[in-house]
Amino acid sequence: MSGILNGVTLVLAIPAAAAALLGVLPGYRLSARLNMLASLLTFLAALSLFVAHPTVNAYFLIDDLNIVFIVLNTFVGFTTSVFSASYIGHELETGRLTPAYLRFYHAMYQVMMFGMNLALIANNIGLMWVAIELATLATVVMVGIYRTHEALEAAWKYFILASVGIAFALFGTILVYMAAQPAVGEGLQAMTWTVLVARVAGFDPALLNVAFVFLFLGYGTKVGLAPLHAWLPDAHAEGPTPISAVLSGLLLNVALYAILRFKMLMTANPLAIAPGPLMVTAGLISVLFAAFMLYRRRDIKRLFAYSSIEHMGIIVFAFGMGGPLANFAGLLQMTMHSLTKSAIFFTVGHVAQVKGTQRISEISGLTESHPMLGWSLVLGVIAIAGLPPLGIFMSEFLIVSSTFAREPLLAVALVLGLLVAFGALMLRVQGFAFGEPTGSTQPVRASYVPIFAHLALVLAAGLYLPPLLVAWFQHVAQMLG
Amino acid sequence: MHGLAFDIAHLLAGGLVLVSFMLLYQDRLYALLNVYAFHAVVLSLSVGWQAYIQDAPHLYITALIALVFKAIVIPVVLHRMIVQLGIHREIETVTSIGPVMLVGIGLVGLSMAVMLRVTTDASLIAREDLAFALSVLLLGLLIMVTRRNAVGQVVGFMSLENGLVLAATGAKGMPLVVEISVAFSVLIAFIVIGIFLFRIRERFDTVDIRALDRFRGDRR
Numbered sequence: 001m002s003g004i005l006n007g008v009t010l011v012l013a014i015p016a017a018a019a020a021l022l023g024v025l026p027g028y029r030l031s032a033r034l035n036m037l038a039s040l041l042t043f044l045a046a047l048s049l050f051v052a053h054p055t056v057n058a059y060f061l062i063d064d065l066n067i068v069f070i071v072l073n074t075f076v077g078f079t080t081s082v083f084s085a086s087y088i089g090h091e092l093e094t095g096r097l098t099p100a101y102l103r104f105y106h107a108m109y110q111v112m113m114f115g116m117n118l119a120l121i122a123n124n125i126g127l128m129w130v131a132i133e134l135a136t137l138a139t140v141v142m143v144g145i146y147r148t149h150e151a152l153e154a155a156w157k158y159f160i161l162a163s164v165g166i167a168f169a170l171f172g173t174i175l176v177y178m179a180a181q182p183a184v185g186e187g188l189q190a191m192t193w194t195v196l197v198a199r200v201a202g203f204d205p206a207l208l209n210v211a212f213v214f215l216f217l218g219y220g221t222k223v224g225l226a227p228l229h230a231w232l233p234d235a236h237a238e239g240p241t242p243i244s245a246v247l248s249g250l251l252l253n254v255a256l257y258a259i260l261r262f263k264m265l266m267t268a269n270p271l272a273i274a275p276g277p278l279m280v281t282a283g284l285i286s287v288l289f290a291a292f293m294l295y296r297r298r299d300i301k302r303l304f305a306y307s308s309i310e311h312m313g314i315i316v317f318a319f320g321m322g323g324p325l326a327n328f329a330g331l332l333q334m335t336m337h338s339l340t341k342s343a344i345f346f347t348v349g350h351v352a353q354v355k356g357t358q359r360i361s362e363i364s365g366l367t368e369s370h371p372m373l374g375w376s377l378v379l380g381v382i383a384i385a386g387l388p389p390l391g392i393f394m395s396e397f398l399i400v401s402s403t404f405a406r407e408p409l410l411a412v413a414l415v416l417g418l419l420v421a422f423g424a425l426m427l428r429v430q431g432f433a434f435g436e437p438t439g440s441t442q443p444v445r446a447s448y449v450p451i452f453a454h455l456a457l458v459l460a461a462g463l464y465l466p467p468l469l470v471a472w473f474q475h476v477a478q479m480l481g
Numbered sequence: 482m483h484g485l486a487f488d489i490a491h492l493l494a495g496g497l498v499l500v501s502f503m504l505l506y507q508d509r510l511y512a513l514l515n516v517y518a519f520h521a522v523v524l525s526l527s528v529g530w531q532a533y534i535q536d537a538p539h540l541y542i543t544a545l546i547a548l549v550f551k552a553i554v555i556p557v558v559l560h561r562m563i564v565q566l567g568i569h570r571e572i573e574t575v576t577s578i579g580p581v582m583l584v585g586i587g588l589v590g591l592s593m594a595v596m597l598r599v600t601t602d603a604s605l606i607a608r609e610d611l612a613f614a615l616s617v618l619l620l621g622l623l624i625m626v627t628r629r630n631a632v633g634q635v636v637g638f639m640s641l642e643n644g645l646v647l648a649a650t651g652a653k654g655m656p657l658v659v660e661i662s663v664a665f666s667v668l669i670a671f672i673v674i675g676i677f678l679f680r681i682r683e684r685f686d687t688v689d690i691r692a693l694d695r696f697r698g699d700r701r
Contacts, residue, residue: 187656
């Protein structure tokens with residue numbers, strides 16, 4: 001693996017080329033297949049990064065931390081494209097989307113994948129910012145694609161809030177450059193992350209502190225931390241379900257990744273404030289807030305969107321606590337949440353299509369009318385609520401136990417949030433799965449492969465983590481400090 | 482930094498803050514757009530001056546983008562849009578002008594207090610620029626929260642973004658400034674197209690975003 005065609009360029013070039021191609025190709029079947037193929041190839045290119053570490057340069061960086069994110073990103077991107085093919089086919093039949101919109105949809109899907117991969121690979125904090133903006137714009141357009149009242153409102157709200165978040169993040173980025181400039185000198189070097197982290201000890205801590213506050217607020221808006229989460233439930237509920245799956249499973253992670261990079265910068269400077277307490281507070285508020293909000297949801301996709309806020313809160317909390325164990329648990333939680341939540345959205349997408357509604361009160365008795373979908377949903381909710389033996393139980397257990405050892409009071413608050421959320425999810429899933437079936441009982445042509453692939457991985461991780469993965473995560477946890 | 486060069490940079494950056502205040506109390510859409518165009522012209526002058534004193538020719542591109550795109554194209558497009566949508570009435574602000582101006586003054590004071598304190602190592606001109614930029618940014622946010630009209634919000638966002646460009650050019654030798662200003666222009670173009678393409682008026686009979694609130698999913 002050398003020259004131009006290495007894993008890094010492929011991970012970027014495939015989605016970019018596919019986006020251009022999908023933008024001009026007519027025909028839904030062809031583009032859906034091409035979308036799948038491109039996502040699969042991107043995933044394979046991402047896997048190749050494990051064997052061949054391309055060299056670091058001023059623009060691109062591959063280290064053990066972002067490989068985890070890139071592989072997860074491209075994997076869920078691929079499975080979502082498989083789900084999307086069957087989901088979108090149904091939308092076309094019911095006339096909610098027209099072929100012209102579909103062409104646009106597929107092109108935007110690849111643009112979004114390109115933006116997210118670029119953000120993860122970028123070694124330059126300015127480039128990372130541009131990439132996250134690109135991915136955001138692509139998702140905004142897709143959230144509004146149905147052009148209903150609700151979809152437009154959701155897209156507009158997402159747009160305005162995300163733009164303000166992006167603006168804050170840019171101001172923070174500029175401040176980091178200002179802090180780096182006296183120590184590193186002018187030009188590209190002072191925005192290159194590897195250079196920054198190596199020489200951050202000589203930066204002005206006061207400026208770095210202010211910069212981190214802006215970066216945390218800005219990217220935190222995109223992570224969906226309460227009280228900056230207002231866009232998240234609307235965007236999840238009103239867009240096409242494949243987009244809800246990638247928003248929850250991927251885009252939130254990408255923004256989190258940006259925060260982690262800057263956190264590493266902060267911890268490397270001995271005089272700067274510790275970012276931990278800020279993250280712990282924001283995480284805890286999100287967990288508690290979202291847990292209570294879960295009870296009042298009436299829309300099934302909104303319900304799981306609030307559950308995403310809760311889980312992002314747990315993850316940010318874990319990374320905020322820091323230390324090898326909590327970081328390890330945070331990484332695991334993030335991986336498990338991406339897999340589980342996207343599987344849930346795949347199921348919910350099919351459920352909403354067959355029942356013709358997203359209202360919680362109008363969906364019940366799924367295990368009777370559609371056993372496969374019903375039980376997948378039950379399994380998914382059990383996983384996301386954190387019951388053993390699934391993966392999330394293990395990561396949440398690690399987070400709670402490591403917190404108890406260090407800050408018992410915080411652990412109590414966290415456990416309260418987890419229990420409240422657990423109660424809400426169990427309450428709702430009973431309604432969905434059991435009781436008198438409502439609505440259509442027509443058989444559904446669902447794509448079960450992505451759902452089961454995700455849930456099988458989550459189950460496998462709960463039962464047995466391969467030593468190689470454990471060693472990898474432990475190493476990354478050390479890096480995060 | 483020579484006296485005159487610094488004074489002019491200071492004048493232009495400070496001017497941007499003042500024009501932000503002017504945006505704050507405009508209660509007619511046309512006037513708002515005209516003042517915004519003026520805001521963009523001041524920004525473009527300020528960036529151009531920075532390009533000259535920093536000897537950084539690529540910043541002239543940013544200045545040109547600001548002049549052509551933000552001071553001419555966007556206001557003209559929005560102007561035509563307002564005519565087509567027939568919404569050239571008065572716009573109401575959420576609160577009355579007096580308190581909003583006081584809050585604005587408070588925000589400028591806050592950004593001075595924060596930025597001047599943490600940038601003691603930086604050059605004088607960069608310090609001033611950053612402090613003014615943060616003021617413009619916060620005032621832009623204030624404009625956004627005090628408007629209920631989608632066009633008004635967009636203008637607030639665009640003025641906020643001008644503050645970011647000011648900060649980016651003030652940070653001496655910052656790479657990617659041109660790329661970032663292009664990326665932001667794309668973002669703004671998206672928003673403006675968004676208003677039109679989504680045809681907020683056609684759907685809602687108004688661009689008053691309070692109408693959007695009705696469609697909150699949980700209240701259906």
